Amino acid sequence: MITVALAKGALLKDSVSRFANAGLDFSQVLDPSNRQLMVPSPCGRARALLVRNGDVPVYVAYGQAQLGIVGYDVLKEKNMPVATLLDLGFGGCHMNLAVKSNSGYKQAGDLPPHCRVASKFTNCAKTFFEEIDLPVELVHLTGSVELGPLTGMAEAIIDLVATGRTLKENGLISIEELFKSTARLIGHPLSLRLDNGDLRSIVESVQKQTVFSNSSA
């Protein structure tokens, strides 16, 4: 039995569609009335675990799921021992540094040393500020990071930006991009080494679908 970890939320629909091409039907997880967190595929060969974004690399790292689909942002933030197999291309967004639009800051280097920066992605933020050698105080928040600058708690935020609507509505602007994020297919390293072909055939089917989607996009 192959177990696949799928992230609830924005990536779910495309994730289900990629596995469908590999013959694994997890469409039940898209039914709004579905309450099950473990969903078998009708073929009986596999099941899906429906978990939060941040938990996908955990289930794959511990081998409870052999494969998973998760955003590069989460993968980088969690830094778990998993193998990245494919860039699936969907779920595109940017990890950006943003400030109040009237702050006058044009780039990261303009921020005052030891200022506060709020983020849900404090590991990504830490790496970024270490690389540009700017000491800052990181404040970890779990949601609505845009409130950081609005309340005066933080000079800047590091957050995922998809459309930019939330920033704009809150009088914030992006001044630097840390990296671009897309969905990735990840795997449990040991399961991949011991694979008798089942995992490889799924990965190859997902890859074909990916090449097709990206070229037709």
Next chain:
Amino acid sequence: MITVALAKGALLKDSVSRFANAGLDFSQVLDPSNRQLMVPSPCGRARALLVRNGDVPVYVAYGQAQLGIVGYDVLKEKNMPVATLLDLGFGGCHMNLAVKSNSGYKQAGDLPPHCRVASKFTNCAKTFFEEIDLPVELVHLTGSVELGPLTGMAEAIIDLVATGRTLKENGLISIEELFKSTARLIGHPLSLRLDNGDLRSIVESVQKQTVFSNSSA
């Protein structure tokens, strides 16, 4: 201007009602169509920040909110430098150790040393296992912790239990209680020391309401 941090979710309705008794009307945050995260009270004296549970102690610790209402579970997990002012009595739930009902484990001491325990509250879990001198490997999850034992990733979980329905639906049982949690009124220590009476009068009004609610319950 007094700023109050309110937690989205189960505690919100009662939190709004406690501040209403102190003359601060934040009922706008209960409107399902409300998208604002900073909500002024009509009296003009105060505003509410609508944030996630885990972020309430952060805004209060940094002084961006002078007061806040949050569950004891979050307060203990985050361990931020805030003053606990009142036990408000509502939002009661238990932080429990739970295992598969067919596991045979009757108490924490039955767990095999170095087994895995999954939790959203890994700081609380760490303290608990250190106190009973049982070395375990804690796995931090951000949601659906009950999947830990179901997938075989963890032998046990430490999680908040309100009605026990989720545990039961997933074939799990509580075997030990770490602590009981209720909502707490917290304050920013420096703001309380510099208070000219405004904060004290709010705290006293909330306290009267609390005594009344608890005695009539």
